Amino acid sequence: MKALHLSLIAAAGALVCVTATAQTTIKIGYATSPQSHYGVGSTVFCDEVEKRTSGRYKCQQFANSALGGEREMIEAVQLGTLDVVNTSTGPVGNFVPEVNIVDIPFLFRDYDHARKVMDGAIGDELRAKFPAKGLIALGWTENGFRHITNSKRSIVKPEDARGLKIRTMQNKVHIEAFQSIGIQPTPMAFPELFTALQQGTVDGQENPIPVILSAKFAQVQKNLSLTGHVYSPALLLMSPAVWNKLSDADKKAFTEAAKAGGAAQRKKVNDDEQSGIDELRKAGMNVVTTVDGNAFRAAMTPVWADFAKQFGADNIRRIQDVK
Ligand code: EAX
Numbered sequence: 337m338k339a340l341h342l343s344l345i346a347a348a349g350a351l352v353c354v355t356a357t358a359q360t361t362i363k364i365g366y367a368t369s370p371q372s373h374y375g376v377g378s379t380v381f382c383d384e385v386e387k388r389t390s391g392r393y394k395c396q397q398f399a400n401s402a403l404g405g406e407r408e409m410i411e412a413v414q415l416g417t418l419d420v421v422n423t424s425t426g427p428v429g430n431f432v433p434e435v436n437i438v439d440i441p442f443l444f445r446d447y448d449h450a451r452k453v454m455d456g457a458i459g460d461e462l463r464a465k466f467p468a469k470g471l472i473a474l475g476w477t478e479n480g481f482r483h484i485t486n487s488k489r490s491i492v493k494p495e496d497a498r499g500l501k502i503r504t505m506q507n508k509v510h511i512e513a514f515q516s517i518g519i520q521p522t523p524m525a526f527p528e529l530f531t532a533l534q535q536g537t538v539d540g541q542e543n544p545i546p547v548i549l550s551a552k553f554a555q556v557q558k559n560l561s562l563t564g565h566v567y568s569p570a571l572l573l574m575s576p577a578v579w580n581k582l583s584d585a586d587k588k589a590f591t592e593a594a595k596a597g598g599a600a601q602r603k604k605v606n607d608d609e610q611s612g613i614d615e616l617r618k619a620g621m622n623v624v625t626t627v628d629g630n631a632f633r634a635a636m637t638p639v640w641a642d643f644a645k646q647f648g649a650d651n652i653r654r655i656q657d658v659k
Pocket of ligand 1: 367368406423424426479505525526542543544547568
């Protein structure tokens with residue numbers, strides 16, 4: 337009787353041990369706060385992963401660039417020292433050059449157009465380019481349309497921005513486009529940006545409203561011009577070291593979770609755009625809503641000819657033709 341009792345206890349113990357050890361922690365990093373669009377998207381992704389894998393996988397989140405800038409985090413995912421990053425496409429072109437096509441200024445008409453392109457055949461084709469570069473593109477999330485802020489003056493026309501030192505992401509399309517209208521682009525990793533603005537190392541920067549809000553740039557920037565000059569997609573990138581160990585069912589679970597995270601992140605971008613302008617005005621920013629978009633497009637026409645050479649005029653037109 338005693339022996340049976342002991343073997344039952346041992347069996348129960350073994351069961352607990354098996355279940356306890358079966359849970360795998362997925363480390364995920366992103367640039368902004370847990371309350372930001374990236375935080376919301378990453379949290380929904382993580383909750384869905386845990387739910388769809390019956391708790392066999394759970395996330396540990398590293399917000400606010402705790403693991404370094406986006407480029408650094410992408411390298412870490414490639415190396416397998418980080419499992420997942422939720423990153424803008426800004427620095428992604430340094431790893432998968434074809435992706436830079438979506439960072440061409442004034443390529444997208446509005447959010448509806450941009451989201452249709454990213455969720456359609458073109459977005460799928462771009463995602464398929466990542467495995468060859470040691471990265472798994474789980475799904476598209478979103479950063480938003482980018483606007484220029486600066487500490488010097490209101491920007492309505494391109495000539496108002498001429499000569500300003502503007503921080504850019506490490507993205508050669510953005511750098512080339514800004515140079516073409518007389519701005520001095522200063523590529524810099526995001527974690528260094530707030531201090532650079534505070535110390536006047538750069539005059540300004542450009543980011544979507546959700547980032548300007550969550551990074552509290554109103555504390556170090558006086559002027560915001562709603563240029564909407566670039567649509568900034570984002571995506572969840574996973575390390576092949578994790579992906580290759582997943583069962584087909586779990587691969588499906590992670591991909592579906594990424595879709596849910598992307599939808600939640602886009603909704604947060606919509607909400608921030610809805611309420612953000614008033615919030616930034618209340619925080620003391622001079623918000624210019626009368627930016628001459630046509631003048632900016634016209635000023636960037638010469639550089640567009642170069643982008644057509646780089647990415648193929650047909651590829652660009654294919655994106656523009658998406659309805
Ligand atoms: O993705 O670097 C940037 O300006 C990005 O917009 C930011 O890291 C969020």
